[in-house]
Amino acid sequence: MAQRLSLTLLPDAFAICRLDADAQLPAWAVAAPWWSMTRTPDELSVVCAEACVPDGVVASRGWRALRFAGPLPLDQTGILASVTTPLAAARVSVLALATYDTDYVLIPAAQRAAAIDALERAGHSVGSADY
Numbered sequence: 001m002a003q004r005l006s007l008t009l010l011p012d013a014f015a016i017c018r019l020d021a022d023a024q025l026p027a028w029a030v031a032a033p034w035w036s037m038t039r040t041p042d043e044l045s046v047v048c049a050e051a052c053v054p055d056g057v058v059a060s061r062g063w064r065a066l067r068f069a070g071p072l073p074l075d076q077t078g079i080l081a082s083v084t085t086p087l088a089a090a091r092v093s094v095l096a097l098a099t100y101d102t103d104y105v106l107i108p109a110a111q112r113a114a115a116i117d118a119l120e121r122a123g124h125s126v127g128s129a130d131y
Contacts, residue, residue: 071102090114
């Protein structure tokens with residue numbers, strides 16, 4: 001494997017929410033320090049702390065986030081694939097998010113142990129965040 005990465009499992013539980021394309025940006029989503037929103041012509045997608053999501057919001061709950069140690073150069077190739085390939089082989093679902101400095105992969109909390117095992121077998125290291 002060409003890429004050996006250091007990843008950190010964040011302590012929070014996350015939810016992936018789907019709102020209508022014309023929905024206002026929800027204030028509840030930004031109540032915790034970690035969140036991401038993406039608007040397309042078809043939907044407003046919100047990823048945020050599961051505890052912030054009100055009842056009645058269409059959401060997939062029970063996700064954990066793995067943060068890639070960064071910053072990662074924007075022109076470097078294969079970084080995400082080096083993580084998603086072993087996760088796919090282990091049949092672990094993922095949602096990938098990126099920022100300017102680094103990448104994140106969300107995994108179902110129920111598959112946390114299988115995900116970490118697959119990543120470590122692929123040569124990556126996985127630690128825990130203490131915040």
